[in-house]
Amino acid sequence: MNVLLTGATGFLGSRIIGQIAKHDGLVLTSVSRRPVNNHDNYVVVAELGPGTDWKGALADQQVVIHTAARAHIMKDEVADPLAKYRKVNVEGTLNLARQAAAAGTSRFIFISSIKVNGERTIQGRPFTAEDSPAPEDAYGISKLEAEQGLRELASETGMEVVIIRPPLVYGPGVKGNFASMIRLVEKGLPLPLGAIHNKRSLVALDNLVDLIITCLDHPAAANQVFLAGDDEDLSTTELLRAVAGAMGKPARLVPVHAGLLMSGATLLGKKAVAQRLLGSLQVDISKARNLLGWTPPLSVAEGLKRCFPDH
Structure with missing residues (x-):
């Protein structure tokens, strides 16, 4: 299976490269704004935007894993943050997805955010994938709008879309x-x-990567939304x-x-x-467990140990 990965030099993307290399039958092409040090098969694309030409990168790719985005910025000093997020996270994502569908890509995996659900939960009442979205900031709104556009595109083209919403991701090199x-x-x-x-859900980097790889070809993942987590709230x-x-x-x-x-x-x-x-922010990962047979391979303790390999 040929897989195209965007955001290859990012915190998540670089880990995906290492994990996919362990799986026989997966041929990965990485996309980033600069050369990828830990991967030979890559394409440099200047930016993720509404006018980006993806034709060369998308040839013969069965699956796209889209991790590239304008990340959440705590103190965003841009005059109109929502417009900036929309240009990259909405228009850039949908431009890539339309070209992927036209190129014959069969599945598009979109890494969204739990911020689509909201910012907080009542303790003991975790977010689910079926909850009505309630984003509160520009980043969350942009991720929701990208999800909505991808669902429309899936219904128009037949390209399968998988949406994964992680909470806070931790692992080696976390920022x-x-x-x-x-x-x-x-x-x-x-x-x-x-x-x-309080109670908060987290997801270890390797647990999130494992869920993404599970969604590459699992038939039950098609056109679904999954929440990611360690299934161990702290x-x-x-x-x-x-x-x-x-x-x-x-x-x-x-x-x-x-x-x-x-x-x-x-x-x-x-x-x-x-x-x-x-405050509390809990996620319910039972949908991934029930539909995909997926369970997080690492406990929180194991995930934290990987953050500090020298200890």
Whole structure:
């Protein structure tokens, strides 16, 4: 099977390359904006946009795994963030998908985001793939609009579309909020997060890659939406302890009431940060389990160990 991967030098894409190489019968072509160091068979495409010409890359490709995107930016200083996200994540994605369908590609796997569902859940009531979308920011809106356009294209052309919505992804080389948390634990600073009783779903990088590879040719994946996760939800306190344990460091956590933390963060203009640390966001992966027979191969503990191979 010939597979085209976009975003090949990214956090997720580079891991997909390594894992697909272990599977006989899969021939991978990688696409990125610069040469791919760990893969010989690649195509350089200047940008992901509405005018990108994909004809050369799409020849004889049965499946496209589309991971390239304008990523979520915490402090986006662009005047119109939604327009910027739409140009890449919506128009760029649909341009690629239309050309893929015209080239005879049979399946298009789109890596979306749990932000399509929303930003928070009531504890014990996780998001499901069938929930009505409720994105709250420009990034989530752009991912939803791309999903909607892909579904329309699937009905028009017969090309199968698979949509995967991951929550926070962690693994070797992780960046963003998770990397910031790792640095705080590594410094051994006391953190006022020793009494947080929320529940949040995460997905180990290798678990997400395993789900993507499962969806390459599984007949039941066609035209479905799946939520990805480790199937093991943790509170912020539990996660910090697990990270510290994986690093071989002590977890210096001070128990402070969540309400007091939220009030203080709101006064400091950090309410959004506090909501992520203190609120719940759970996902239900039973659809992937039931339809695909998929279970995450790694536990959270195993996934965290892979973040710190030298510990």
